[in-house]
Amino acid sequence: MFIDFSIANTYSISEKQTISFEPTSYDESEKLHYIDVEGTKLLKTACIYGPNAAGKSNIALALRFYLNFMVYSFYSNKPDSEISFVPFLFTDEDSDSICGEFDLNFFVLSSEEKRYIKYSYHLKLNRKKILEESLIYYPKHLPRQIFTRTDDNIVWGNSVKGAKKSLEDIIVPNCTVISASSKTNLTILKDVFTYVFARFNGYIGVYSDGVSQDLLKKLDEDEAFNRKATGFLSFADFGSISDVKIRTIKKEPVNSDISDKEQNITRRATVFHHYNGKDYPLPLGFESSGTLRMLDLVEPLVDSCSTSMAIIDEVESSLHQDLIETFLRLFLELSTTSQILFTTHNQELLDSGLLIDDEIWFCSKTNDGNSVYDSISDYTGLRKETSRKKLYQAGKFGALPNIDIQKLKELFNGESEKK
16 A cells, blocks of 8 residues: 655656655544554545646656656666656756656565565666665664665665576666566565565556556456446446446457467457347447546456555546546545545546545646645634635636736737737
């Protein structure tokens, strides 16, 4: 589970910004919002508000990039390829020399000790290579180094036992130690790799060409998941839906050297609607955007009883207010060790009772183009019964669009050209 993460010099984020899942206080009456990990209370959600182009989606995209890079860089990057890192560009520095930084504090279930242990991960990179990488853990609440990497040099801590040389031999400048460790038997590293690989539920964006192939694969291969997904759509006011069936299309490989068979498989979904005692098939592409959005949101709910993290951009996209609140209420009630980070413009959620102050963040952009983030909890003197929506609309937390309606009227009336 995430304790907090920090990002710098990535997308629109210049100065280091931190999003924390650690509450500033604990209220027993709001216990649905918390996870208890070895005596540490963590929040289940983090919600980010902000005007368009302020950067609320960018911190979600940056988190996705760094988590994916942690685990997939050994497999996705060729030894001499550039890193697909997007630096902060509102600067006079050469973009190739700008260094992005990522820090993550989190709990991982130890496969040996069968309990959760805290880890701290640090990564610094540019488009060419990794400059710094380190991992620390806290087996007895005191920090112990696992490794520290500077360029191509790796210093190991005493707690790491096993064939470290074999791992050093396969690491290249554009892949992480964490990713490469999946090819070894170093348990202390594989626990971290497995956590991020298996528990990061990915990124659910706003714009897409439809449901992802990964989700269709899960619907195809996991009968229990398919049943829950179908039931979720049916009970969430899409009552005519009775079944979702997947058709698998196998293609001949273009390159015989490709070993991943999944690259040659495409899945198509058919949704069955029940009317007048009969089931009628409808291709998934014919479904409403709301139905597709709800299908996207099924996975975080189904996986809410596992240690997972999902990132959702504009959770309200294409959904009625009641459905947004249903999704969040279900997640809070079902989640035991899972978390979500989501962005939204939906101000009704501020007074819905589904978010508490520690979970609500606001994003704004400075005059030099830097995105900054702060929580309601950073503001003092707020009475609990005061409407957060009204405070936000009154500009108490910033992060509102700065709209000059008079200038806009002049522009479209042609008055600005006359002046």
